[in-house]
Amino acid sequence: MELFEAIQRRRTTNGPFLPDPVSIEHQRILVELAAMAPSHFNSQPWRFVLVDDRGIIEEVARISGESMRRLMEEGTFWKRYRPYFRFSEEEMDERGDGIHIDQLPKALKPFRRQIFSNTGQALMNRLGVPKILAEDNRKLVAGSPLLLAVLLDKTEYRPGELSAFYSIFGMGAAVENIWLATAQLGMGMQFVSTPMEFPEKWEEIKGLLKVPEDLELMAVYRLGYLPQGQRRPTIDWSSQHRKRLSQYVFRNTCAAPTEDASDEVFAGKREGMIE
Ligand SMILES: Cc1cc2nc3c(=O)[nH]c(=O)nc-3n(C[C@H](O)[C@H](O)[C@H](O)COP(=O)(O)O)c2cc1C
Numbered sequence: 214m215e216l217f218e219a220i221q222r223r224r225t226t227n228g229p230f231l232p233d234p235v236s237i238e239h240q241r242i243l244v245e246l247a248a249m250a251p252s253h254f255n256s257q258p259w260r261f262v263l264v265d266d267r268g269i270i271e272e273v274a275r276i277s278g279e280s281m282r283r284l285m286e287e288g289t290f291w292k293r294y295r296p297y298f299r300f301s302e303e304e305m306d307e308r309g310d311g312i313h314i315d316q317l318p319k320a321l322k323p324f325r326r327q328i329f330s331n332t333g334q335a336l337m338n339r340l341g342v343p344k345i346l347a348e349d350n351r352k353l354v355a356g357s358p359l360l361l362a363v364l365l366d367k368t369e370y371r372p373g374e375l376s377a378f379y380s381i382f383g384m385g386a387a388v389e390n391i392w393l394a395t396a397q398l399g400m401g402m403q404f405v406s407t408p409m410e411f412p413e414k415w416e417e418i419k420g421l422l423k424v425p426e427d428l429e430l431m432a433v434y435r436l437g438y439l440p441q442g443q444r445r446p447t448i449d450w451s452s453q454h455r456k457r458l459s460q461y462v463f464r465n466t467c468a469a470p471t472e473d474a475s476d477e478v479f480a481g482k483r484e485g486m487i488e
Pocket residue numbers: 223224225226227403404405406407450451452453
C-alpha cells in the first residue's frame with residue numbers, strides 16, 4: 214500500500230474485530246515503526262505495553278464499560294462534549310468538523326433532540342440506556358485481541374514544562390505511525406478512553422498494567438484485524454468529514470486564508486467518501 218493511500222485509509226475503528234490474535238510479527242512491526250517517529254533530542258520518551266493476556270483485557274473491558282455507564286448516567290459525556298456534535302448534514306458540511314449526531318447508537322436515536330437536556334437525560338436513565346451502552350462498550354473492548362498502552366517517561370514528561378509538550382508531540386507522531394501501519398496490515402485501532410474520564414478508573418488500569426512511578430500512562434488503544442464488510446457500529450464516534458483548506462490553512466500570515474482549490478488532490482477521497 215502506498216503511503217498516501219494508507220494515510221487516507223486510516224480510520225478509527227468503532228466496531229468489532231476478528232477474534233484472531235494479532236501475530237507477534239505484526240505486533241513487532243507496529244512498535245518498531247512507532248520508534249521511527251521524531252522526538253526531541255532523539256529522546257524517544259514513549260513506552261508501550263502490548264497486552265494480549267485475556268484476563269487483563271477482560272478487566273480493562275470491565276473498567277471501560279463501567280466508566281461508559283457513569284459517563285452516560287451522570288450526563289458528563291454530553292455536558293463535556295456537546296460542542297463537537299452537529300445536528301444536520303448541512304451543519305457538518307459547513308463546519309467540516311465534529312461528529313454528526315445521526316451516528317448515535319440505536320439506543321440513543323429516539324432522544325436525538327433531547328439528549329443534551331436534563332429531561333432527556335432522566336428519560337434515558339429510566340430506560341436503561343447507559344447500561345446498554347456500557348455493555349456494548351465492554352463487549353467491544355473484551356472482544357479485542359490486543360490492547361496497546363502508551364506511556365511517557367516522566368523524566369521527559371514534566372507537565373508545565375516545554376519538555377512535556379515535546380514529549381506529547383513525539384508520542385503523537387509515534388502513535389500515528391502505528392495507526393498508519395494498522396491500515397497496511399488490515400487492522401483497526403480505537404482509543405479506550407472512557408476510563409480516562411474518571412481518575413480512580415485510570416488508576417485501576419495503571420494497577421492492572423503495573424505502571425511504575427517513573428512512567429505516566431497516557432492512552433490505551435484496542436487493536437485487531439478487521440472483518441470484511443463491516444456494518445456501521447452501534448457507537449460511531451468517528452467522522453470522515455474534514456475542513457476545507459480555507460478553514461485551516463493560511464498563506465504567509467494568519468490574516469490570509471488559502472483559497473479552496475476546486476481540484477484538491479485528496480478532498481473527498483477518503484475511504485467511503487465520494488469517489
Ligand atoms: C486525542 C484524541 C482523542 C480521541 N478520543 C477518542 C475516543 O475517546 N474514542 C474514540 O472512539 N475515538 C477517539 N478519537 C478518534 C476521533 O474520534 C477520530 O479520529 C475522528 O472522529 C476522525 O475519525 P477517523 O479517525 O476515523 O478519521 C480520538 C482521537 C484523538 C486524536
